Amino acid sequence: MSTPDKKSKKELTVEQKINRRNFISFSTFAVLAAGAVGGWEWLYKSPEETAGITAGARKPLRRALNKTELFFRRVFSDNHMVKIYPKSMAAKRVRVNSDIGIEADKKFDPSNWKLQVAKKGGEVLQISLQELMTLPKTEIIYDFKCVEGWDQISHWGGVRFKDFIEHYKLDDYTKMQYVGMETPDKGYYIGLDMPSAMHPQTLLAYEMNDKLLPLENGAPLRLIIPVKYGIKNLKRVGSITFSNTRPRDYWAEQGYDYYSGL
Ligand SMILES: Nc1nc2c(c(=O)[nH]1)N[C@H]1C(S)=C(S)[C@@H](COP(=O)(O)O)O[C@H]1N2
Numbered sequence: 001m002s003t004p005d006k007k008s009k010k011e012l013t014v015e016q017k018i019n020r021r022n023f024i025s026f027s028t029f030a031v032l033a034a035g036a037v038g039g040w041e042w043l044y045k046s047p048e049e050t051a052g053i054t055a056g057a058r059k060p061l062r063r064a065l066n067k068t069e070l071f072f073r074r075v076f077s078d079n080h081m082v083k084i085y086p087k088s089m090a091a092k093r094v095r096v097n098s099d100i101g102i103e104a105d106k107k108f109d110p111s112n113w114k115l116q117v118a119k120k121g122g123e124v125l126q127i128s129l130q131e132l133m134t135l136p137k138t139e140i141i142y143d144f145k146c147v148e149g150w151d152q153i154s155h156w157g158g159v160r161f162k163d164f165i166e167h168y169k170l171d172d173y174t175k176m177q178y179v180g181m182e183t184p185d186k187g188y189y190i191g192l193d194m195p196s197a198m199h200p201q202t203l204l205a206y207e208m209n210d211k212l213l214p215l216e217n218g219a220p221l222r223l224i225i226p227v228k229y230g231i232k233n234l235k236r237v238g239s240i241t242f243s244n245t246r247p248r249d250y251w252a253e254q255g256y257d258y259y260s261g262l
């Protein structure tokens with residue numbers, strides 16, 4: 001029978017434990033430090049790039065940049081489609097999250113609304129909902145994600161942004177880098193990179209669950225951009241602009257990621 005006394009003799013004393021722990025952490029540190037120095041040496045001795053936008057960057061860094069580039073090309077390529085779901089899985093009661101830019105105007109009348117598209121030289125296209133509804137309709141059922149942590153499978157219908165561009169012969173504008181959208185009262189506004197706007201799943205939506213959009217979900221027209229978080233899915237689009245500089249963006253101004261991609 002072993003007594004508690006005998007047992008404790010086999011264990012290390014507190015002092016021994018401390019020494020042991022110090023030894024272990026010191027060795028770990030030494031190994032890591034050697035690795036870091038080695039890493040820097042390896043980087044430092046590697047050849048410099050001599051041309052292109054990364055001129056001066058060491059080759060291994062250049063490789064890392066290439067990877068990032070590749071990643072973005074994959075994310076924004078037409079082949080990268082967001083997962084879609086059967087209609088039966090779409091929420092019947094769709095969440096209403098926030099209402100910046102659509103709250104004050106309680107008497108807003110969708111029938112008086114027209115989409116304003118700013119063209120070069122000050123010309124503004126004015127497009128009614130009836131007119132938009134004559135364009136080919138596209139539907140999507142996908143998992144809508146909000147940066148606040150919730151997501152919901154929802155069903156939307158409308159015009160592909162891409163089809164809208166072609167129909168109104170705005171192809172030239174897609175050579176620009178950004179699209180800006182704002183609510184009619186300019187209270188909420190977003191900026192999008194052109195490849196995401198032109199993604200085949202990006203819609204100017206006027207329907208939810210096969211019916212015209214409710215006011216609180218963005219009637220008469222909202223953006224549905226499945227490659228981005230909810231914050232970019234502007235409700236009640238009033239105007240569309242094209243530019244090579246980043247359009248102002250409500251949540252980016254509050255410190256959120258400008259791209260807010262998924
Ligand atoms: N005009 C406007 N659009 C908006 C917002 C807003 O506050 N105002 N909130 C955004 C955010 S954060 C989310 S998650 C979605 C929510 O859309 P829903 O209310 O239809 O669920 O709308 C986006 N579009």
Ligand SMILES: [Mo]
Nearest residue numbers: 146147230231
């Ligand atoms: Mo959100």
